[in-house]
Amino acid sequence: MTTLDRDETRTPTVVRPVRSPLPLRVAVPVAVAAGLALLVAFPPYGWWPSAAVGVAGLAAATHRRRLRAGAGLGFLTGVALFAPLLAWTNLHTGLLPWVLLSLLQAGYLAVLGAATAWVSPVVDRWRWAWPPVTGVLWVGQEALRDRTPFGGFPWGRLAFSQDSSPLLGWAWLGGAPLVTGVVAVAGGLLLVAVWRRWPGVRWQPVVGAAAGVVLLLTVGWLVPSGAGTGGRTVRVAIVQGNVPRLGLDFNAQRQAVLNNHVDATVKLAERVASGAERRPDLVVWPENSSDIDPLRNAAAGARISQAADAVGAPILVGAVLAGPGDGEVRNAGILWRPGSGPDLAQVYTKRHPVPFAEYVPMRSLARAVSKQVDRVRADFVAGSSPGVVDAGAVVLGDVICFEVAYDGLVRDTVDGGAQLVVVQTNNATFDVAEARQQLAMVRLRAVEHGRAALMASTVGVSGFVAPDGRVSDATGFNTRAVVVREVTLADGRTPATRAGRWPEVALTGLAVAALVVAGALRRRREVTAAG
Incomplete structure (x- = not known):
């Protein structure tokens, strides 16, 4: 076999063919359902496991889509979440402030939807990257939403949906950003377990994802509480x-x-x-x-x-x-x-x-x-x-x-x-x-x-x-x-207090890295297709 022949045989293992996203007639209701699943995780409903389901739904709806479609689906998820979550803002001020605030917050999930669509090549290449990539993208989105505009509006962070969940214990280790990241990782694990077109998928992803979710819950439950050096x-x-x-x-x-x-x-x-x-x-x-x-x-x-x-x-x-x-x-x-x-x-x-x-x-x-x-x-x-x-x-x-x-x-x-x-x-x-x-x-x-x-x-x-x-x-x-x-x-001081903003900085940095890697893979795919 010649060198050229060997190169040609290796090409399919380097660049995988682009697979199709969910049909749009399916993706749209999935995106809306994702927003509603996120909504009922928060008080007064308090169904905290549904937060991970909502994360998985948005990721599934936007996977392998063009950026504009990903943004549109993310926006649908955002409206389904924020319009009812922030309904208390219209009780005495009329509809306009509520509508404007809800649409503004939904815009950040539109950015998240576009980012999730953009990183699809990373997930297609490394299946088990889906949970951590999903986690860091959610943290990055919240870091942006919590600060802009006019100082931001952090209402509706994933972390705030986990007040009665074992995952709340992760706050002791890394604060609200880490809790958000863990919830989103759990959503990514759910998606690994149920996604439809992994070649050769049998039972291994389901078992692996279930084990991952159980591990996240167990660690959160076992984390100690308090900061010590008190007692008075x-x-x-x-x-x-x-x-x-x-x-x-x-x-x-x-x-x-x-x-x-x-x-x-x-x-x-x-x-x-x-x-x-x-x-x-x-x-x-x-x-x-x-x-x-x-x-x-x-x-x-x-x-x-x-x-x-x-x-x-x-x-x-x-x-x-x-x-x-x-x-x-x-x-x-x-x-x-x-x-x-x-x-x-x-x-x-x-x-x-x-x-x-x-x-x-x-x-x-x-x-x-x-x-x-x-x-x-x-x-x-x-x-x-x-x-x-x-x-x-x-x-x-x-x-x-x-x-x-x-x-x-x-x-x-x-x-x-x-x-x-x-x-x-x-x-x-x-x-x-x-x-x-x-x-x-x-x-x-x-x-x-x-x-x-x-x-x-x-x-x-x-x-x-x-x-x-x-x-x-x-x-x-x-x-x-x-x-x-x-x-x-x-x-005393907990690990989260000592760490300060660094968990959020690190996770947001990883989100940027995932976007850069996705850009490199997209460029490589374009060069291969052109060749």
Whole structure:
């Protein structure tokens, strides 16, 4: 045999023939079903295994397709996921904000769909590359979505669908990005098991994929919880004062909302005085519990002092503070001590105000789209320091509302010495589904950093979360409630806390590498076809 003959016989093993994708009449419903499978993994449904099914469905629908078709199918998946997941955004603001936000978020899954189509040559060449490639592409997509535009919107990350799953344990090792990657790897394993046209496929891929999924679940279940070097306990009370009525005009009842929280705290103080309840070391009020600036309004300050003095413990108050400039305000957590009032050295100003809700970027352009932006009369100014608040008995890591979705904002408080993670939130403009989705994020943060955590809401859901993610004393929605619990503090750091953003950086880097390898294989295939 000549050298040329030997080269020709080797060619088919180097470049495999291009196989056909799923028929479009099948791929379209599969893409929509993938979005719905992703949706029901999140609260209030909580069918966490369906997240991997949704990942597999999107990958199957887009495999071997052209980029434009992959993007279109990814967009369908995104709409099916985000439109119902974010339906709480249209309860009091109308359809337009909900539609625009849902379509924007779906656009990122369109990018993912195109990327998944692009890497098809990698998967066709190395079958078992499908799970890791799927995993890193999902992490890369979320890394982009979590940061753009205007600081990003991380709602709907795969990691936040796993609050009751054994896979939640992976957060202790690498945070939310690693949990997302593991869920997507599980989806890739499912696809390896069921894909239709692998040459010579019998039972081996099914067994291998099943073993892989079991391994992922087992590791997540066996990962230890907590951060160590703790053990000291404090007694913490959450006051959920409720509002006169739900909706955007809840802040028109600012005095009533403040009175609700004062009155509930005074009743707690009466129980303490009677011996029915032990005195707490700390009381936590939610975001917007005082929309009257208590530093400038003497009457509001006096009412908060009344509550703090009665209960005999410092109160972390969620307040709207005026300034620093004219027409500007701050969303803040301020420590109010019994006997002395506000501790101005222990004030946290929200670092990530919500665009178009707490401030309006490009206001004149936004007004041309919808005059609803004028509901935001004063822009909230972002703080610059992590929410580390020293309450004496405990150092708090305070984050406000949607900030719990952002990895760095929570991690900064733990790096700053926080022993307990506190999420102050106001769900009065949303519904119970949104509140439970937010509580799922708190559960992940507790496991990620090995810290006890709590969520304090104006209307619910409020509750305590242990370092292993278990929820205790969760309140009902749209009710007044006071819950008190002994909380164990921690000072250590988990592997995820130590690693910081590096797991996400590494996995995103691997996603870029997969795209580059796919480009090289495509180029090689084109050269071979031309030759």
